Amino acid sequence: MPEKLCTIQSRSNGIAIVAIPGSSDTSARELLEAIRRQTSALAGKDDINGLIFTSSEGGFCRCLIESSSSVRDAGELASFGQQVAFSLEKTGKPCITAVEGECSGLGLEIALACDFIVASQTASFGFTGIAAGLIPFCGGSQRLARLVGKSKTKELIYSGDLINAAEAYRIGLINRLYSEGDALTETVKLLEHICTRSPNAIRIGGEIVNAGYDIDLQTACMLERDAFALCFASFDQREGMQAFLDKRTPQFKGE
């Protein structure tokens, strides 16, 4: 049952909690396919405003990378994995990974493709594949280097060591650190709070952050200027600003 690899644990107040335990006898390809299937279905749903990826008791994104795979197979897997990671950046909805236990290998790749990561004290992070001859392949080396810098990224990939939650918090790999057992409940609260904001602004803002990051300041600012102007053709802008002036809570429609 591939759906057990990646299941929608609950769906309330517009927030979908996606548990991705994976399993130790499933292939990376199968797991990635399950993730893509679930998330692309959720991305298309108007009543879903945000996504949380989380572990369950079974772990987070556990999978098997076949030792006998050919160069060609490994290349195809990397290409597919990168597609899936990019698709997570394009859901148009806020997407947070909440970590309670170990988040390593493919799990860290998936977490890095989300908007940001939060965790509890018991979490740990790393790219543990090096001992088996593996390096990240879904864009993890690039995303991690952009997030925590080149030196830390090399330290993690070369050593294959796991770092604890406090260290992950210190280096900026995770945005927020919660008490043991609280990661998911706190993330739900955080995402519910985010979902009171304009979905339109969040979507456009996220896209412009991603689009502008790897290009020069001048071009990025031009993109931003056009996107900013576009907001002034939206319902959300009129409503948000009028509500601010009237000192009331805005009712956004995301249009």
Added chain:
Amino acid sequence: MPYKKLHIEVMNRVGYILLESGSRFNKLSITTIRELKRAFTQLEEDEAAHAIVLSGYPGESFAAGADIGQMVHFYPGDALHFSELGQSLFDQIESCAKPVIAALNGITMGGGCDLSMSCDIRIASESLQIGHSGAKLGIITGFCGTHKLPQIVGKNFAREIFMTSEIYTAAEALRMGLVDRVYQHNVFWQEVTAFAERIASHPLTPLSAAKRLINTAVDIDLRSGCLLERETATHINSLQSFLPLI
């Protein structure tokens, strides 16, 4: 022409631009942005100033974003012009040949946050309240924040700040790298002036060259950056023995 929203002082080789709109929040209205442009031009030309400090001290806010009363009536065309005006101010601050320090005395929201990010260094009072409330207003920032915030704090913190529209404290801003130093409010101004005077005591030519190089470094690859550094350093360092000892 006198200023209405700010005033300027020059003391001990430091030029101060002090926002003083007369209200609790220094809003970045069209008038304020135009006056800021004029003030930066004036201090860049003023040879008595080797460094510039931008602040709202001793008021309660540094700058608190755009004037929503003005903006609520904007059509896309107005928004585009407003964004261009703001971006041209920030471009001017980044291209200014003198180091610019943002002294964040208090509330620093939205466009005010972007304004601080166009400065070279951000020093905050512990009473800092910083954030981006665009998503609460149904817009994104139009003042280069979507590019600069991720460059300064990383994409993940930037997305969190934009998405939550929350107000962050000085300690949180320091952890994310959004501000470089934090001081207690009672010693804040003393530390700001001491720091600015120390920078301003150095010769201007290498300060400007370093500013230019570091700003360029973000946009280009390592090899080109090193090439540029070599050429610039060769030129600047050969001037060393001729520097006036002032």
